[in-house]
Amino acid sequence: MRKPFHQARGPAADDSATIRAALRGVPPEWIHPPDLDAARAAQRAMAERVIAEDAHGPVARLGGADTSAERFDPEGRVHAALVTLDAATLAPLAEAGATGIAAFPYIPGFLGFREVPTLLAAWARLDPRPDLVMVDGHGVAHPRGLGIASHFGVLLDVPTIGVAKSVLVGAPEEEVGPAPGARANLVWRGRVIGVALRTRARARPVYVSVGHRVSLEGAVAWVLRACAGRGYRLPEPTRLAHRAANRVRRGERPG
């Protein structure tokens, strides 16, 4: 019996060492702010570090990140999953999961502080790691320019793209055409903060935005590539991460 693909495992102690190393120089309050005011300040500081250009190397592997949670969980657990795919074939190469206790409830605009800590734990266990990660949620299409995709990307200084299923702030400046690939700018306060993108006919558009170290055009191109030849609304990395996170929650995967 062999595993369909590699899955890293190891003691929790190794994970925290790996995470600490990856987060060298990152202020603790960027991950665990004491209150919402500190969280807002952290977001503004991190937003200044976002690089909205294609400042990344060759992308041989694509990643997906998502979390899952129980409806009524007294423990407040968050189950995270990271997946790595071959960028050319979209075939899965690796996956890793982690379970943590949410320090925050879900508050629109502060999703990162709820989910990022557990995503970091999963990242520590992922091997091989991707060159570019699609995160379930917004990037800079956020009130302070730091949605979860940018949050995760800036902390690790890893290229990320935000792929959200609904709008947080702003609105498409026009209706999105019916054909896959059709798009409309997502505008907020007179600024283009993302793109509403039709990835599948007869399905609502997804909202793509810069996460970190990628341009908006690059982000849109990657999302379209990751949807090519599938018949799904969500790009393959996001889809697989979503399924993996559910398996973690159901105890079918380490977490």
Next chain:
DNA sequence: GCGACAG
């Protein structure tokens, strides 16, 4: 003050 509000 009134709505809107990623997952």
Next chain:
DNA sequence: ATCTTGTCGC
């Protein structure tokens, strides 16, 4: 996010 199977339609 999650509760939930099959079913109708393109």
